[in-house]
Amino acid sequence: MGHYYSGMLDIMTDVTLVSIVFGTHVEIVEVDELSACVAAVSAADTARRVEEIQTAFDIQPDCPPEELTRAARTSVALDRFVAQYGLNALAYYYRAPATRQ
Numbered sequence: 154m155g156h157y158y159s160g161m162l163d164i165m166t167d168v169t170l171v172s173i174v175f176g177t178h179v180e181i182v183e184v185d186e187l188s189a190c191v192a193a194v195s196a197a198d199t200a201r202r203v204e205e206i207q208t209a210f211d212i213q214p215d216c217p218p219e220e221l222t223r224a225a226r227t228s229v230a231l232d233r234f235v236a237q238y239g240l241n242a243l244a245y246y247y248r249a250p251a252t253r254q
Contacts, residue, residue, distance in 0.1 A: 180238050184245070190230035190237075199226045 168179040202225035206212070212221065235243070 180240065182234075182238060187230060187234050190234045191226055193233075194226045194229045198229050202226070202229050 168181070171177060171179055199222060203221055206221065206225055206228070234240070
C-alpha cells in the first residue's frame with residue numbers, strides 16, 4: 154500500500170521478480186481505498202467489533218473509548234479490504250502531508 158520514497162533504496166522490491174520467483178501476484182493498492190472502507194463501516198459493525206475486542210483482549214483502563222472504537226472500525230475495514238483484494242499479506246508505507254494528523 155502506498156509508494157516507495159526516495160530513501161527506500163535498501164528495501165526496493167522488484168514486484169515482477171517476486172511474481173516470477175514465488176508465482177504470486179503483487180497488488181499495488183492505495184491508502185485512500187482503505188480510508189473509503191473505513192468510512193463505509195457502520196456503527197453497528199463497529200459496536201460488534203468492539204465487543205469482539207473486549208472479549209479477546211484485556212483492555213487497559215486508560216484506553217480511551219474513542220480509540221477502541223477507532224481501532225474496531227479500522228479492523229472491520231481492513232477485513233473488508235483484504236477480502237476485496239484477496240490479500241494474503243499487506244505491507245505499507247504512507248507519508249501523510251504535514252497538515253494531516
